[in-house]
Amino acid sequence: MSLRGPIPDSLRLCTSLQMLNLSGNFLSGNIPSQICSWLPYLVILDLSRNNLTGPIPAEIANCKYLNELVLDDNRLSGLIPDGIFRLSRLKMVSFANNSLSRSVVEAF
Secondary structure, three states: OOOEEOOOHHHHHOOOOOEEEOOOOEEEEOOOOOHHHHOOOOOEEEOOOOEEEEOOOHHHHHOOOOOEEEOOOOEEEEOOOHHHHHOOOOOEEEOOOOEEOOOHHHHO
């Protein structure tokens, strides 16, 4: 795929989606704070290897079914939201190669 630009808000029409893998594209801009309200049943979210910027939205913690969160190789900045580490189903998380100001180890 060669998707460019922001993460499309038309994803809000995919309310039953359980896996979203948009890795390896040319997506830019912020991760929408509404992504978990658009996709309430997300189990896997992979946005790695893009050009996403800004903070990881705290609202990601509202994805209560999330098992995997992969945000590697972007240009994300700021703190990793604490709520992510309280997601009871989260088994795999990866934030490597970003500009985040706190390590995953510190968040636990």
